[in-house]
Amino acid sequence: AACGITSTIGSTHVGSIEVQQNTKEGPVAFDTSYIDSTANPCENFYQYAIGGWMANNPVPETESRWMAFNILNEQNRQKLIKIVAEVSKNTKAKKGSDEQMIRDFYNSGMDTAAIEGAGTQAIQPVLAEIDAASTVDDLMILLGKLGPLGVGNPVGIYISADSKNSNANVVYASQSGLNLPDRDYYLQDDAKFADIRSAYVKHINKMFALADQDANVGERILALETKLADASWSRLENRDPNKRYNKKNFTEWDKSLKNIDLKKIVNARGFAAFDTIIVGQPSFYTSLDGLINEVSLADWKSYLKWNAISGAAPYLTSDLEKENFAFYSTKLRGTTTMKPRNERVYSKLDRTLSQPLGKLFVKEYFSEESKEYMVNMIENLRSAYIDRVANLTWMSQETKEKATQKLKAFTYKVGYPDEWEDYSKLEVVGDSYFQNIVNARKFGYDKMLEKQGKPVDKTEWHMPPQMVNAYYSASNNEIVFPAGILQPPFFHKDFDHAINYGGIGAVIGHEFSHGFDDQGSKYDWNGNLNSWWTEGDRAKFDALAQKLGEQYDTYSPVDSMYVNGKLTMGENIADLGGITLSYEALKKQYNGNMPEDIDGFTWQQRFFLGWANVWKGNIKDEELRNRLKTDNHSPGEYRVIGPLVNFGPYYEAFGTCETGAMHKHDSTRIKIW
Ligand SMILES: [Zn+2]
Incomplete structure (x- = not known):
């Protein structure tokens, strides 16, 4: 890392x-x-x-x-930003060239008429797919398919260098799935954090309404994330690389988890078959396995929709972008004013x-x-x-x-x-x-x-x-x-x-x-x-x-x-x-x-x-x-x-x-x- x-x-x-x-x-x-x-x-x-x-x-x-x-x-x-503004006017850039990618990414982000016109259309297929899930099996497929689309969920499986054999890449499983900055934001009694939690519930409800979804799921989603927070290791526990290194036979580990089907999830994410997995926080997955049954399918679906909406918000209509900013930037970080559009698009371009x-x-x-x-x-x-x-x-x-x-x-x-x-x-x-x-x-x-x-x-x-x-x-x-x-x-x-x-x-x-x-x-x-x-x-x-x-x-x-x-x-x-x-x-x-x-x-x-x-x-x-x-x-x-x-x-x-x-x-x- x-x-x-x-x-x-x-x-x-x-x-x-x-x-x-x-x-x-x-x-x-x-x-x-x-x-x-x-x-x-x-x-x-x-x-x-x-x-x-x-x-x-x-x-x-x-x-x-x-x-x-x-x-x-x-x-x-x-x-x-100056360089990008120049490139964005280059009409002769060849398809697939750096200039074409930079130009089109930037110009598509600046085309607010098209963005406002499209509304939340772009995420409706994903929301409908989540709605259609009717069994725990369907939930597994969703947890799989949504990963590569960047929709957050608790199953954090990825490939990285093996900590004990630095020349080889290996599959890791890590805790994931929280949308507030730290588990303490869910679990700490302090008035400041309680205030943030109630603002979070309101924020979720507003975002659902803006995405034309049933708007009263905020409390349920907070409750689910609180359970995930409770199962998560603290930042301190995660500082010990030896504690995080738990090598397992993937098939056996997957079998030991009764409700969650990791094989189905990684298949849906496009992984090739593998034998070994290094699990960062085994107790998190044991708890998650329990939560798959304990939490209703309806709540899991709301939670996944929330991740889909929230992750897309900065790139959709200005209503969604503003509400997202009001919570994540103003409430959580004290930033009161949004930067101009060209600079926001540039920021994303810079990371992309x-x-x-x-x-x-x-x-x-x-x-x-x-x-x-x-x-x-x-x-x-x-x-x-x-x-x-x-x-x-x-x-x-x-x-x-x-x-x-x-x-x-x-x-x-x-x-x-x-x-x-x-x-x-x-x-x-x-x-x-x-x-x-x-x-x-x-x-x-x-x-x-x-x-x-x-x-x-x-x-x-x-x-x-x-x-x-x-x-x-x-x-x-x-x-x-x-x-x-x-x-x-x-x-x-x-x-x-x-x-x-x-x-x-x-x-x-x-x-x-x-x-x-x-x-x-x-x-x-x-x-x-x-x-x-x-x-x-x-x-x-x-x-x-x-x-x-x-x-x-x-x-x-x-x-x-x-x-x-x-x-x-x-x-x-x-x-x-x-x-x-x-x-x-x-x-x-x-x-x-x-x-x-x-x-x-x-x-x-x-x-x-x-x-x-x-x-x-x-x-x-x-x-x-x-x-x-x-x-x-x-x-x-x-x-x-x-x-x-x-x-x-x-x-x-x-x-x-x-x-x-x-x-x-x-x-x-x-x-x-
Ligand atoms: Zn340092």
Whole structure:
């Protein structure tokens, strides 16, 4: 699985582009007007470093949060929106070419007259098919057939690399089927969540009415989803890759489930026959099996209709789109205003034709010089990590040798794929937006099915090149940096090294560290789930991680809600590792030739300002609540100060901080890598 440095939840996007005061030529590495000089860096370094920026950059109405990540994302989008607008006028594009696909997808999405005229016609056949089901057997066929159409349901069966044999693709079964962000939204008593649940019921009823269906099923659907939520493992339980690895003989497992017929479901989804399946959450399927009988067929049908309507809503009439936005974006995330139509269509285009668009992006905006700088940085980071491991005081020689072996085996991808994906099997038509959505879903599904029985393609990219993000893949033992993030404020080939190492360098270190966090450390140098630690070292690592978790557990950014130190464990370990390794790598980069101060700041101070600069942001309370429940990353403020309070060079750079909230005595600082 790919693990990004920042999570995007649901649909994100747009607003106006950040206007930087820029008096120098070229991009500014760090704009000192971001600093709040009234704040004390020993009290709150985040406020000090970017408080000025925060005061001047509230979250736009079209956004739920406004961070360096989505501001850069927005800048990339604006560049691409311009390119797409040009392509959409190209009348000569050849059928099947990138230009034709982009043009027709975009134009079909912009044709609101056709979309409004068609109403909900496009989903009526699926709704009628659901209506026609009269037996549990019919329900099985539906659960099967609806999968490739992108209609959500509880049976999450897919193909991916075998965690214990990273070269082979294998079939997995995972829990699925919830339409609120997390099981806690169904199960928690808190007034905020109770309020969301009653809004959810009203929302379902409205959506059914808009789709010309019986409108009083909201309560029944909530009740069914609550049962699924109750059967679902929590995010914490799901963090243990060994617990999720339950290899079974498919036929025997299917037989042990009395009511559900998985064989029928996977046949209807187009899987070839297979013997082995890895079940993520066996108890979920046992409960689901009970629910197939316990819940009435009528309720199952309502629930499937709900998934069909909700999943189609953003691509149908404006009534449906608006109601969908009011619940999922405004109620759940605090975004009050919808973006203009062209930007909404662009967003979908970006997720659907991501590589054809990425091709256009990198042609204009990514240079080979950037790639060379990055490769050099990555190697400096790797070498710094190898040094750090050699000098660790808590790890045995035996485990150190294996950790070093894993570090040496890491591979990386920078910028964009050497070979672009083949989209020739995707048909994009000029006259139906919804048809294009369905075609794209089937195309993606077929691409997954094609992996069955084949070796893992290690060259595959799990993020589009234009995306502002990065990831570590445990099964590939690799780190990946798309062209989208290799831009200011994270990186520019002409920035001073301190800013680059505090920005993208710490991101590189973060991704390396994921190979050694609470999850990644369980995978070996071949990308296999295979314990290579001595028991003693594992216990010492767990104790350090627990201490770090306890530190983050004390952070409360909204209401009486706290950061969950266990849920965010891997990311916090990676952030602490990230700045530690990048700081050491920066010294390698300087190789004894330390630079002059810039704008009155030493290179050490600029390194930490660079770190704060990439996590700067404002966020709406609704979105913050959502993310505290669902996001395995800590809020930006704690991503900045959480690692720093444990890091000696931070204290040296900003004058020891022997008092103040940032103060942590050397003996209590947590040093993992
Ligand atoms: Zn991460």
